[in-house]
Amino acid sequence: MFRKILRVITGEATKREKIMLALKAFGSLFFTTGGLFLVFIFVSITMIVSMTNSSKDEGIGSAQNIPADVLKWESYFVREAQKYDIVDHVPILMAITTVETGGRLPDIMQSSESAGLPMNTIDNEPDSIAQGVKHYASALQLSEAAGTDKWTVVQAYNFGTSYIGYVSQRGKNHTIDLAEAYSRDVVAPSLGNVLGSTYRYVNAVSEANGRPYLYWNGGNFHYVDLVRQYLSQGEVGGNEGFILPLSPPNITSWFGMRILGGVEQFHRGIDFGHPQGTPIKAIADGVVIASEYHNSWGNYVRIEHANGYCSLYAHNVSNNVKVGDQVKQGDIIGHVGNTGNSFGAHLHLEISTSRDLTAASLLDPAEVLGISR
Numbered sequence: 299m300f301r302k303i304l305r306v307i308t309g310e311a312t313k314r315e316k317i318m319l320a321l322k323a324f325g326s327l328f329f330t331t332g333g334l335f336l337v338f339i340f341v342s343i344t345m346i347v348s349m350t351n352s353s354k355d356e357g358i359g360s361a362q363n364i365p366a367d368v369l370k371w372e373s374y375f376v377r378e379a380q381k382y383d384i385v386d387h388v389p390i391l392m393a394i395t396t397v398e399t400g401g402r403l404p405d406i407m408q409s410s411e412s413a414g415l416p417m418n419t420i421d422n423e424p425d426s427i428a429q430g431v432k433h434y435a436s437a438l439q440l441s442e443a444a445g446t447d448k449w450t451v452v453q454a455y456n457f458g459t460s461y462i463g464y465v466s467q468r469g470k471n472h473t474i475d476l477a478e479a480y481s482r483d484v485v486a487p488s489l490g491n492v493l494g495s496t497y498r499y500v501n502a503v504s505e506a507n508g509r510p511y512l513y514w515n516g517g518n519f520h521y522v523d524l525v526r527q528y529l530s531q532g533e534v535g536g537n538e539g540f541i542l543p544l545s546p547p548n549i550t551s552w553f554g555m556r557i558l559g560g561v562e563q564f565h566r567g568i569d570f571g572h573p574q575g576t577p578i579k580a581i582a583d584g585v586v587i588a589s590e591y592h593n594s595w596g597n598y599v600r601i602e603h604a605n606g607y608c609s610l611y612a613h614n615v616s617n618n619v620k621v622g623d624q625v626k627q628g629d630i631i632g633h634v635g636n637t638g639n640s641f642g643a644h645l646h647l648e649i650s651t652s653r654d655l656t657a658a659s660l661l662d663p664a665e666v667l668g669i670s671r
């Protein structure tokens with residue numbers, strides 16, 4: 299309980315944790331104390347929760363352009379993704395949802411058909427997200443078995459999972475050429491369009507691809523690029539260009555849900571276990587946007603990189619840089635320590651797709667840096 303309160307105060311807690319904590323705090327106080335005191339405590343906690351929320355929610359929309367009607371379901375995406383151990387895919391799932399409905403229909407992920415039901419049979423967002431994430435996770439599993447890339451999975455959300463086998467036999471990486479061929483030669487004929495008839499489909503994405511058309515009954519072969527519009531440049535670009543902050547990494551805790559002291563938590567980054575004083579390197583060039591003490595992170599440094607990614611280095615015994623400093627990849631930005639909410643010397647590293655501190659903007663640093671479990 300205390301750790302959760304700490305995480306709420308320091309802004310590390312998820313929204314779900316904050317709500318649960320507020321309810322729990324109210325409940326236990328209600329039965330153990332009386333009068334104005336409990337009202338005062340409850341109001342205080344509510345204020346803290348709303349303050350941390352409002353400061354953290356700033357600028358979410360502009361960062362990845364995910365509309366508020368999709369963002370408000372973030373905790374559902376995280377919870378469902380957690381069931382399949384794919385929390386790091388939440389940004390892609392929310393980008394897919396934005397393309398599917400923009401949050402404007404109850405079947406928010408348009409997942410009825412993947413459950414074998416007529417379109418829009420699913421009539422509420424939580425069920426749609428549960429089915430959509432389940433379907434995506436099974437496609438991801440097929441893709442991993444077939445050795446195809448992550449964009450194949452995204453395109454398969456539109457075409458159906460047979461696209462994975464198709465790409466697997468043709469180089470294993472999704473391309474616009476493969477997607478168009480599959481649309482024309484497989485999807486469209488299966489629904490009666492055997493002549494490859496097209497219709498005009500004009501928007502920024504189709505024009506950038508130099509193909510302002512679609513095949514009748516052929517799905518949307520521009521789907522990956524539609525989804526990419528809602529992912530930051532870094533997410534689109536892949537893992538190139540980053541180095542390890544500490545080497546060898548010696549990971550002591552991974553990204554995602556974990557149990558700590560009997561309490562389930564969302565771990566926002568990965569932990570590198572290294573002795574106090576070990577120099578920490580910047581993972582890429584960038585500008586220092588924070589270098590200060592924080593209750594939970596201790597001495598931490600945050601760097602914004604050219605592609606919009608941000609990296610955060612926490613629990614340092616000392617920081618070597620100040621806000622506004624330009625750093626080069628490999629520069630020593632601080633030294634490993636045990637400051638803030640930490641039990642033993644380690645570096646806690648977070649990587650996000652933007653300045654947002656929301657869970658939706660976080661990436662699995664192990665995946666970004668190419669560290670295998």
Ligand SMILES: [Zn+2]
Pocket residue numbers: 551565567568569645646647
């Ligand atoms: Zn950590």
